[in-house]
Amino acid sequence: MxxxxxxxxxxxxxxxxxxxxxxxxxxxxxxxxxxxxxxxxxxxxxxxxxxxxxxxxxxxxxxxxxxxxxxxxxxxNRISFEDAYSQQVTTSTLLLSMNAVSFDTACEARFALERACAPLSAQRRSADQLATMRAEIFRQAQPDLTDEAFCASDVSFHRSLVDGAGNPVLSYQLAGAVEAMQPLMNMITFSARSREEIIALHSQIADALEAHDAHKVDVALVELEKYTRKLAQDVAQQHRKPA
Amino acid sequence: MxxxxxxxxxxxxxxxxxxxxxxxxxxxxxxxxxxxxxxxxxxxxxxxxxxxxxxxxxxxxxxxxxxxxxxxxxxxNRISFEDAYSQQVTTSTLLLSMNAVSFDTACEARFALERACAPLSAQRRSADQLATMRAEIFRQAQPDLTDEAFCASDVSFHRSLVDGAGNPVLSYQLAGAVEAMQPLMNMITFSARSREEIIALHSQIADALEAHDAHKVDVALVELEKYTRKLAQDVAQQHRKPA
DNA sequence: GAAATTTTATTTGTCTGACATTTAAAAGTC
DNA sequence: GACTTTTAAATGTCAGACAAATAAAATTTC
Structure with a gap:
């Protein structure tokens, strides 16, 4: 040296x-x-x-x-996936919040990456991961859940989807993108109607994964992305016209 | 505080x-x-x-x-995409080299993520990005290029593809995955025949991007992944049977 | 009076030397 | 031989000092 x-x-x-x-x-x-x-x-x-x-x-x-x-x-030190993962979440979170990345841009990136995992997850997801996803869907249906808790459960759900691909490198890369989005997602307030819609799409995803149907997973994810962006747009519009 | x-x-x-x-x-x-x-x-x-x-x-x-x-x-400090990007490359590189991630796992992750960018890139790639890709293909065809230079050019090519999606969040996430793979890719020695094959697929990708044909890009990427993994397998097999 | 120069104050960068704390190994004791 | 005590080595923390850079203030000069 x-x-x-x-x-x-x-x-x-x-x-x-x-x-x-x-x-x-x-x-x-x-x-x-x-x-x-x-x-x-x-x-x-x-x-x-x-x-x-x-x-x-x-x-x-x-x-x-x-x-x-x-x-x-x-x-x-042997860098563990957890170490790398937490560093990435911190960096990604600050990157999004400090650089005024638009919700659309972040959302597009997140779903694009997630759709990349979907076919692998449809093929390999374990029964355990599927069970986790069902449990999160159940939690999301509780009416007294706060918006923050709903979002946290949403993150867990999607993490299980990603982990289902059984590729630690993918999990590591994606975790950052998914978790960093949470503060942005929290800014969207969810009506009961919106939650229903999201839960329905989550169920579609779980069903498709259970059936190892990659195509159906993709369709549901595309639908979910569309709906998420629509929600964000509605919120933005309401901000412009508070009356 | x-x-x-x-x-x-x-x-x-x-x-x-x-x-x-x-x-x-x-x-x-x-x-x-x-x-x-x-x-x-x-x-x-x-x-x-x-x-x-x-x-x-x-x-x-x-x-x-x-x-x-x-x-x-x-x-x-306002974390720039460059800052985040270089940190990610360092972390990802060490993560791969220290944790004995198999070539297949890393390769699968990388191409899965890259295929996620492809449809967006087919839609939005600029003429400039396309020109960069063509230039890299031309460089890759030079017979006196070292293996390291070939790999570096490969990274540039794929970075342009990713940047073509026009989504800085995607670029940031992907850059880590693509660059961190380079040391692993360097371990594969390329014969003239292998290079030809890779260049042909690169050209297919560039052509498809020029035509805004997302499906053809995807097909070529799948083909490229298959070929890359085959090359790695051949190298591994030769190591087992050096005679 | 305005411009150029010098001075000054503030803040980080670096050094020296010291003591506290933790920990493993060596020494000692029964 | 097993247990306890001592010791040595290493990081953690502190105090005080000086160097260097830099911007603002004060001074000088025209």
């Missing part, structure tokens, strides 16, 4: 990048212990606080983990 | 989380200036190095940026 002389950039950022490169290139492998902070400060010719700032940067990306005590130190 | 007392967790991690929550919940808005490090150490009752470690964690996630000098400080 070499030094990388460059002005006008934080030393801690440079050191973090050097270690990051070493991990990505495979020079440092999973569970390998990095040199101690004292050794790193020697090696890079900087003080320990600077090294620590660099290590914290890497820890924030789940690239390393640290342990205290003798035989402790910083270790290269 | 309150304190959150909890033992057995780094103070810097707790402080980072508190600020992160404030950003996500909207209590801190884009371009707003955080209190100075001195003020934050007062507010949280910790030392400045501890505050700095917390801030570096947030900087690593592009949640804040810092400026030196008078009227400098830490500012809430």
């Amino acid at each position: 070499k030094i990388k002389p460059q002005k006008s950039v934080d030393l801690s950022a440079q050191i973090a990048q050097a270690i990051r490169d070493a991990i990505i290139s495979g020079k440092l492998i999973v569970d390998e212990r990095l040199p101690s902070e004292a050794e790193l400060s020697d090696q890079f010719q900087v003080s320990r606080p600077t090294v620590r700032e660099a290590l914290k940067r890497l820890a924030a990306q789940s690239l390393i983990r640290t342990q205290r005590g003798a035989s402790g130190g910083a270790f290269v | 309150k304190i959150k007392p909890q033992k057995s967790v780094d103070l810097s991690a707790q402080i980072a989380q508190a600020i992160r929550d404030a950003i996500i919940s909207g209590k801190l808005i884009v371009d707003e200036r955080l209190p100075s490090e001195a003020e934050l150490s007062d507010q949280f009752q910790v030392s400045r190095p501890t505050v700095r470690e917390a801030l570096k964690r947030l900087a690593a996630q592009s949640l804040i940026r810092t400026q030196r000098g008078a009227s400098g400080g830490a500012f809430v």
